[in-house]
Amino acid sequence: MENNHKSSEVLPDNYNYYGTRPQGGFQDREVKKPPSIRAEKARTMYLETKSSASVEFPYWYTRRWEELEGEIPIIRRAEALKSGFAHLTPAVLPGELLAMRKANYLRGSYPMPWLSEAFFLSKEDDLYKEAQKAGKASADEATTMGQGGGNVTESSGNVISIAGKFGLRKEEMPILIKTAKRWLNRSVDDVGHKYEQLVPGYDTKEEIMRAVICMFDSGYTLPQGREVINYYYPLQYGIEGIKKICRENQANVAGFPEMDRLYFYKGVHTMLEGLQTWILNYSKEAHLMASLENDQVQKSEYLEIADRLERLSESRPDTFHDALQLVWIFHVAVLNEDAISGLSPGRLGQVLYPYWKQDMNKGILTREKTIELLECMRVKFTEIDCFASMGVVGGVLSGNTFNNLCIGGLDKEGNSAANELEMLILESAISCDTPQPTLSLLFDEKLPEEFLLKGVECTKIGTGYPAWVNNRVAMEFLLNNFRKEGMQSEEARAWAIGGCLETSPGSWMPLELNGETYFIPGGSAPATSVGVHFISLPKVLEAVLFDGLDKRTGRRVYPPHGVELDTYEKIWTIFKHYFSLTVEVLTLTNNIQHDIWGKVSPSLINSMLKPDCLATGKDISHKGSRYNRTFNVEICGGVNLANSLSSLKKNVFDEKTMTLDVLRTAIESNFGYLSALDTGAYSLTDQVKSADYKAWLRIHKLCLDAPKYGNDDKYADDIFREWQLWFSKMCENYKSLYDEPLYSCQISVSTHAPMGAVTLATPDGRLCGTTFADGSVSAYPGSDKNGPYALFNSATCYNHALSQNSQLNMKIHPSVVMGREGSRKFLEMIKAYLRKGAFHAQFNIVDSRMLRDAQKNPADYRGLMVRVAGFTQYWVELGKQIQDEVIARTEYEQLG
């Protein structure tokens, strides 16, 4: 029989605290600054707006695509994009300083059936039922979507809810179904699926997906993103200038070998014509809004927008405001090309600095106006939604789109690149706190202290940005991986974070402005995180312990290993075998998906922007980018794996306190607790005992008490290091589509929730269905007992430059970092960690009791944001699985 006793018999009262558990009422974050009135109005409107999907872009895209049956795919694609852009309904809102958005709605997005057509079809439709049969639907089932904020979680009135997030007008559903059906057997998903089945072991891949050992496919879900955009060409040449480059190159290559270059240039030219119409439609709309406006200030602002857009539809910008508008236009344009998460603006403050400095010197711009513009930019980035399935948008992205803006780092010569505009970017992120763009501070010893303290001031507002990232570790990783393609130290300095935490190569391009030349950084690689998207390590271990089965469903995932697991080494060996098998089959199938994507639906807009596609006439799928070794293997649950191996080794083999059979039965019995899926609570502390919990109490306690990662405990850390070293090396055994070895990537995004949801209890004492530890080097909530410096020692027990990233989340009580003294202590702690060779740390400065209150009273916390894993999101838009995990994270009440 169920009782209400929680896990307190095995967990101490202060389980989730380091230091003294705080008493009294909960503490709010340190004082914040208000945004400008304009930005506040825009943000308020955003907060009152629901995520909305429309059909007009896919409708016109598809209509044009069909007209061109038989045409060369890249030209067909260009014409379809041109038609889609040219037909987007423009919307200019009162008070906007930066115009244009993805679709007509404020949080607008739309399905992209050319990538995948099945998942958004109505549940009654046969196609939908077909889609549900496939293994890939399992991730959707394991995901909980945030129930508040801008999510349209239920259909009502004339609005249909799709994927628990997007609202679609009911009258658009029939044409959406019709449009989707046109892509049956033609979308990247369908064509890719046809060919991926030719990979030996494909059945295993399907079972891996069904078991949610892998979270999602790569080629048709989010084929682009996790990369840094490059704004150089539009800024340097303007749209007409780029068209001229295309025409000249067309003439140079027409009739010569490598004819694909001809079609690429023609395609880019065509696509740009569509962008010009799109921009001019907005200009016309701004004129219309001006004609209906009585307020003279607002009227002139509409007219300025109209003029600016008309100028930018052809010419390069020469002011800060124009440059920022053009940057925004191209950012949105790329996002409309494919389903994309993690298209990062990169080092935007350094890209725009020449314009800003010249405007300031001319006296045509002030700091106040700059901050207002930057605040408006923040709201615009926050508006970005990505239309995808529930598993992707909820389970992976938590509704976030990961537009990461980087500050700091080094310039081309190796000096500090931090500038005054970046100080204002920090200031605007403090005054107008929004999830997007998130900030990453590229830490280097050469950065001025004043800049670092400004970063700390921003981190202390509690939104989790900037994340602190180690410039030197990233450069080492890049030089290790891209030297073969010609990367030298100078160019390694141009890097930035793409997406939430993906180290991405960049380059310096010469921007000319009023007779001066500035070398500006920008991304120079395609998506740096494609390939194998999130392997659940605890779930692989579960299969090892249960002879290849997904014990939750009883389905066979891997061939039975048939090995008697009578030594720790045998468990580790079988784990490596199953993991390798997973990486192999997923690499091959995803290579096919990406090949199909490049063949039937190649990128034109992003390709045009990325050096050196325009110079070589090759798109990003044909290695047109300067750097192309960009496929990776992403994992999730590494710390739970290490803790579980530690428990197995200690309890079963070293001290023999239990047999493996007993442990297996305990796991199947969930150590005497109800499943989190039944209780709806996803952290360890909130689990509910079943009637026979006493039978498993001793075993559970032994598992919980086994050495844990995060305590500077050699026993657990050695296991963690062994995994890390093996993993980063084994990735190189697999080749990407571009014949380059893969590298390891260690971010969890939100996958630790759905992947935890389908995983039984684990040997470390974690219970069935509960969320895994986030990130890659964050301790499992409550298990780090020895303070931050012990955690840092554990986290840096291996070389972080072996991987594209590492990720550490910490939760600190606001009182600990109060005031200037608190800031200095905090900065010293961050520096101490990064100096040990760590790659990344980010912080939630928050009182956990406030989060509990927010869970009970979401209506009082519409604007509350937390850091999840590489991104910041509104609390109310997070699923409960993630909310519980963030609440459960160890709260540090002291830094020493």
Place this chain on the structure above:
Amino acid sequence: MKHYDCKYYLSTDVFKGICKRDKKFINADDDACENYMNAQKCKYCSNFTLTSDELGTCMNKYEAYPEMNAVTCNDFKN
């Protein structure tokens, strides 16, 4: 007649929007006011033929739907 069909309706999401004339927030499906004018939508275009409640054809050639915004369509004819 609903705001949703009006030329002055500027939708911010699927439920609501702003009147371009007085900038007030309005619900898409509420009744329109006396300033109502037909929005440029396919259903008001002479190239459009309704074939069912929510679908039709454009120029007897393309599938189309009555509620589609057509402010950007060069072939729109009253």
